[in-house]
Every structure is written in structure tokens, then in C-alpha cells.
Amino acid sequence: MTSDDFITVDPAQAKLGQLLFYDRILSGNRNIACSTCHHPDLGTADGLSLGIGEGGEGLGPHRTAGVGDDRIRKRIPRNAPGLWNLGARELHTMFHDGRLSVADTYENGFNSPAEEWLPEGLDNLLAAQAIFPLVAQFEMAGNPKENEVAGAVHNRIDYAWPILTDRVRHIPAYAEGFAGAFPHIDTATDITIADIANALSAFMIWEWTSFDSPFDAHLAGHPSALTEAEKQGMALFYGKADCATCHAGPLMTDQKFHALGLPPFGPGRTRRFDPMVRDVGRMGESDALEDAYAFKTPMLRNVALTAPYGHNGAYPTLEGIVRHHLAPLEMLDAWTRDMANLPDVPWLSGIDFMVWQDRLEMARLRAAVPMTNIQMSDAEVTQIVAFLGALTGETARDGPLGIPASVPSGLPVDGRITP
CATH class of the missing domain: 1.10.760.10 (Cytochrome c-like domain)
Incomplete structure (x- = not known):
């Protein structure tokens, strides 16, 4: 690029x-x-699986759901x-x-x-x-x-x-x-x-705008820009792991929609008057049954900086989301609720995992996954993750303008986030 x-x-x-x-x-x-x-x-x-929007307090993983009449009434249905x-x-x-x-x-x-x-x-x-x-x-x-x-x-x-x-x-x-x-x-x-x-x-x-990663340098004719592990991961990404079928082209996305069977949770994003807690993905927009539970392929540059992963942030690590792509239904069965980074909201906790109680809905989600398993060794998964790390831009952490000291309204500005 x-x-x-x-x-x-x-x-x-x-x-x-x-x-x-x-x-x-x-x-x-x-x-x-x-x-x-x-x-x-x-x-x-924002570092969260499902965000805390209007009414919350604080930033990132430290953000809370607010108090009193101003507290949030619903989690943001999808990952930021x-x-x-x-x-x-x-x-x-x-x-x-x-x-x-x-x-x-x-x-x-x-x-x-x-x-x-x-x-x-x-x-x-x-x-x-x-x-x-x-x-x-x-x-x-x-x-x-x-x-x-x-x-x-x-x-x-x-x-x-x-x-x-x-x-x-x-x-x-x-x-x-x-x-x-x-x-x-x-x-x-x-x-x-x-x-x-x-x-x-x-x-x-x-x-x-970011296209100065080691991967981009490699494409520009500098083979030493990638380590051996990253090169091996790249070969798997474009070969055996079949990642590039969807993460294709310069943007590393086909801009299409695919059902991966990610573990569901949260309030869901339903069509108007849908009484169920669920997220049917693209079908909610298209009303086409073949789009059920399908979500847009994301671009991948700087992906190592944007955890957690998936349309609902189901996986806290790149390794987790890579393994899910390789064996969606096995990973769905192995997934545990503690993997979701959800700030504690006691008044919404009854909704957070309600969808798992709906046997038919879970069966529909599973049935929508067309993928077959791809067998990869632990070493190969590690190499793919290494390649994904090589998509991080050299200047990605230092935007040219940064955070302003103040804004014209005089309202507080979101400052730096301490680890």
C-alpha cells in the first residue's frame, strides 16, 4: 500500500x-x-469485549458502568x-x-x-x-x-x-x-x-493511516524486515491456514461476511421487534437467511494492538481467535465465560449469557458455520501469531496529532490510559 x-x-x-x-x-x-x-x-x-457507552465512567479496561440514575442501561452490543x-x-x-x-x-x-x-x-x-x-x-x-x-x-x-x-x-x-x-x-x-x-x-x-509495518517493508523488497518465524507464519497465512481466502488483497479483507460461530454473549443486536437476545449479524441488515450469524471480515494491520478479538471481543488473545478460525465448533465448546472482558454490571448480569440457555438458538448458530477444521500444530499457530504481530506499523503508537491538551467546549478530555 x-x-x-x-x-x-x-x-x-x-x-x-x-x-x-x-x-x-x-x-x-x-x-x-x-x-x-x-x-x-x-x-x-477500548480493550473491552463489549463497550461501556454513555453513562459509564473511566477509560478502557478501567471503565465502569456508572452509578445512580446515570448508570448504563445496556452494554454496547458489539466490540469497538x-x-x-x-x-x-x-x-x-x-x-x-x-x-x-x-x-x-x-x-x-x-x-x-x-x-x-x-x-x-x-x-x-x-x-x-x-x-x-x-x-x-x-x-x-x-x-x-x-x-x-x-x-x-x-x-x-x-x-x-x-x-x-x-x-x-x-x-x-x-x-x-x-x-x-x-x-x-x-x-x-x-x-x-x-x-x-x-x-x-x-x-x-x-x-x-498505517502501512509501515515490517510486513509492508517486506512487500517493498526488504526480506530482512521479517524474522524467520514471521516469514513462516506468512507462508502459513497465505497457504495451509487458508487465512488469505477472506483476509485478502491490500486491505487484508474481502469486505464480505462469514459465519464463524463465535461464542455469543451480551444483549445482542436484533432487528426491531425481535424478542430474542441474540445477534444474527449480517442477516439483521440483509434479511437474507444465508447471512445468518455472518460478520464482516476485519482488516488486519495493527491487529496486535486491538485486543480482544471477534465481533463481540470473545477472545482476549490473537492465539485464541486464530485457533477459533481453525476449529470453530471445537473452540465454541471449549470457550469459557471468563475469557470475555466484561466490566461488572450486576443489574445486567442476567442478560449477559442468557443466549446460552436457548438450545435452539445455539443450534442455529452452530449450523451456520460452513467451515471445516484445519489441522495446525502449536508451533504453526505460534508462527501465524508472530506474522500477525508483524502487521503492526512502526509509527502506529505515535499519531501525528495525538491527544489535545484541551478542547474548545472546555469539557474534560480523555487523557492517557495508565497500565
Whole structure:
């Protein structure tokens, strides 16, 4: 990969997006930022299997579920993905279930949960993605009757974005920043949610585009960039282990959906009016039975930084998720609940593993797995894990902009995470 494979970014817009990414002003109750669940110290994720969103306290593995009336009402149903290389020009689908994609389904360039109400003026797929967590109840918006953003969302999704935009417009530093970074903006009243999303997109592309790993150096003609174990792991990855069938091409993903039979837990992500605690994956978006329990193939650069693994963070280590790919149903049977990194939430504990009590649901999940076992020795698994470690960029831990000391709203900023 080279810089030509990625969307070109305006540095002034990226700097503005950095402030917005770390500013809690974009959440309904002004208590959570994008950075809370996508922190650079945790590989742009949060280190949890299922995140603690709006109402929680703290960061990463130390985050708690809050107290009193402000405490969380639900875990985030899926694992917070890393943000690496989301500005790649080839990328056409986002989210674990692919509910956002480049398409002309609604004559606005995207197939998205906002359907025909998606705002105009979004520069790219990542910008379109950036506005959805802002209006998600359990992620950033908050609960109905708590704030005007959450209330608006429950009328219609696009009613909330102007409220957030108005907050940003009334902060002089943001008004000045947008006027300086976007040629079409002269005054604060010209700022739209699309401009906010485009700034966020510019920052994420600028900050987390990564193709300087030992693997990339090897591809560029430097065979000494990889150790012997990493080279052996690469040979297995592209050969006997059959990983590259799905983790294909420059992005190391086919951008398709596959049923792996990962151990289920959490509140699930169901279709509207579905009474069951479950996550049917892509089928929830497509309504196609062949998509049941299938999830999008993730990109792999910097994967060693983004534990835990799987669409729900079922495995704490790369070794665990590799072994699951090799023998899905055996690993499903061997999996134990303590492998899930779930902060203690006593009032939700009855839901966390409820799906395991549903014999028919578990049978359906198992039946959807088409894969056959691939026999690998322990040494070979170790070599594959070594190769995955060689996908970590040399500069991945040092973003060019980093964490700002403060943000224009004056709200607290998510700082560094201590081990």
C-alpha cells in the first residue's frame, strides 16, 4: 500500500477533527467522546469485549458502568473496532454487519440506517460512518427524556444532528476553525453536521493511516524486515491456514461476511421487534437467511494492538481467535465465560449469557458455520501469531496529532490510559 491508496486529507480539517474527536460536546449528555471508545492507547479501540457507552465512567479496561440514575442501561452490543486505514479508497462497507455501504439505494450515495434522511455533503464513507455513534442511544446520545438529542432521535434520526451542529456553531473557536478549514464556510451558521463529519473523517484518516509495518517493508523488497518465524507464519497465512481466502488483497479483507460461530454473549443486536437476545449479524441488515450469524471480515494491520478479538471481543488473545478460525465448533465448546472482558454490571448480569440457555438458538448458530477444521500444530499457530504481530506499523503508537491538551467546549478530555 502507498499514500495513493488513501483519501487525500486537508491538514486544517484534520486538526479541527482532532478537537471534535476528543470533545464531549458531540454527546447528548456531554459526558462521552469518540475517543472514549476509540482511544489511541488501546489501538483505537477500548480493550473491552463489549463497550461501556454513555453513562459509564473511566477509560478502557478501567471503565465502569456508572452509578445512580446515570448508570448504563445496556452494554454496547458489539466490540469497538479499531480505526486503522478507514480512509482506504477501496473500502466500500462498514460496521460488523455492513449496515453502511457505498450504494445508491436512497439516491444519496450510501445505503445507511438513515436511509433517505442521511445528510447531504458527506465527503466519503468514513464521514458517513462518523455521524451514527452520535445518535446511538447507548453509545453517545443518551436515553429519552435525558436530553434534547436523545429525544429528537426517537422522533426521527436526522432530527438530532442539527441540535449537535448548533452546539458546535455557538463555540467561537469552532466557528473560527471551520471558517478557516472549509472554503464554503464563512460564518458559524454555514456549519452543518456533514462538515463536522468531514472534519472527523479527515482526522481519523490523517491520524490512523498505517502501512509501515515490517510486513509492508517486506512487500517493498526488504526480506530482512521479517524474522524467520514471521516469514513462516506468512507462508502459513497465505497457504495451509487458508487465512488469505477472506483476509485478502491490500486491505487484508474481502469486505464480505462469514459465519464463524463465535461464542455469543451480551444483549445482542436484533432487528426491531425481535424478542430474542441474540445477534444474527449480517442477516439483521440483509434479511437474507444465508447471512445468518455472518460478520464482516476485519482488516488486519495493527491487529496486535486491538485486543480482544471477534465481533463481540470473545477472545482476549490473537492465539485464541486464530485457533477459533481453525476449529470453530471445537473452540465454541471449549470457550469459557471468563475469557470475555466484561466490566461488572450486576443489574445486567442476567442478560449477559442468557443466549446460552436457548438450545435452539445455539443450534442455529452452530449450523451456520460452513467451515471445516484445519489441522495446525502449536508451533504453526505460534508462527501465524508472530506474522500477525508483524502487521503492526512502526509509527502506529505515535499519531501525528495525538491527544489535545484541551478542547474548545472546555469539557474534560480523555487523557492517557495508565497500565
